[in-house]
Amino acid sequence: MEKDLFLSYDDSSDRKNIYSALIETITGSLPIKLTMDLIENHTKTTLYNKLHSFYLNSKNMPTAEHEKVLHKLNSSKNFRRSAAELILELIDKTITDASIDLLCNLYKNTAKDNINEDDFIRLAITLQKCTYTDLLTLKKYQNKGDINFSGIYEGSATDSLFAAGLIYQSVTGTSILYKVNNLGDDLLKYGIIS
Numbered sequence: 200m201e202k203d204l205f206l207s208y209d210d211s212s213d214r215k216n217i218y219s220a221l222i223e224t225i226t227g228s229l230p231i232k233l234t235m236d237l238i239e240n241h242t243k244t245t246l247y248n249k250l251h252s253f254y255l256n257s258k259n260m261p262t263a264e265h266e267k268v269l270h271k272l273n274s275s276k277n278f279r280r281s282a283a284e285l286i287l288e289l290i291d292k293t294i295t296d297a298s299i300d301l302l303c304n305l306y307k308n309t310a311k312d313n314i315n316e317d318d319f320i321r322l323a324i325t326l327q328k329c330t331y332t333d334l335l336t337l338k339k340y341q342n343k344g345d346i347n348f349s350g351i352y353e354g355s356a357t358d359s360l361f362a363a364g365l366i367y368q369s370v371t372g373t374s375i376l377y378k379v380n381n382l383g384d385d386l387l388k389y390g391i392i393s
Contacts, residue, residue, distance in 0.1 A: 249290050249299050256303035264310035271309065271316040289323045297331035301386075304393040314389050322386050328363040332356070337387055340366045341379045350377045 257265070272282035286306075293302055302323055309319040326334070333356045340350050340360070350369060357377060360366045365383035369376055379387065 246291055249293065249296060250287075252296060252299040253290050253303055256300060257306060260307060260310060264307075268306060268310045268316075268319075272319075275316050275320070277317070277320060285320075289320075289326075292327045293323075294327060294329075295331040298326045298334065301331070301334065301390040302326055304390045308389040308393060314385065318385060318389075321382060322390055325363045325365060325382070325386060326390075329359045329365070333359045334386070334391060336360070337365055337379060337383055337391065340377050341384065341387060352376050 269282040272278075272285055278285055289302060290299065293299055305314065305319050305322050308314050309316060314322070336353065336356045337360055339353070342350065357366070360383070361368070361377065365380065365386060366377045367380045369378050
């Protein structure tokens with residue numbers, strides 16, 4: 200039974216108002232207070248869109264699987280808050296809307312016991328540190344016996360993945376500079392490729 204948790208919402212006019220108000224504030228023609236109110240509304244809309252995306256990606260899961268993940272997260276010694284609060288925080292702090300799909304994949308793999316709750320949290324936190332497009336480049340650093348594998352430095356995407364702890368610097372003196380570590384490999388298996 201699907202509840203009407205999310206009604207259709209067209210925020211295109213709100214977005215236009217927010218962006219034009221922000222520009223007008225920067226140029227000094229609109230009071231900051233009004234812009235702050237518009238930004239607060241924009242923040243709510245952004246969270247709504249992320250929640251809606253998470254809901255759409257996980258609504259076909261059986262109730263028992265949802266309850267299993269929530270029980271695992273409630274049992275975790277890492278947090279003193281409820282699993283629902285934790286999931287809401289992870290959704291809210293995921294920096295790109297497209298990464299919500301990856302968060303849902305991790306959530307589903309936690310329900311299937313492919314990863315435990317601690318790995319779910321570790322992997323979900325990496326979604327707060329990298330953009331979706333940077334995460335997709337993680338495949339370039341995975342060596343599965345490919346003769347053409349290079350693991351070369353590719354600018355800020357490599358820096359982002361390295362800073363998030365998903366790749367490591369390979370042995371100095373070889374042509375392969377970076378490789379996926381265990382955390383990155385798990386993100387590929389249970390979040391990106393899943």
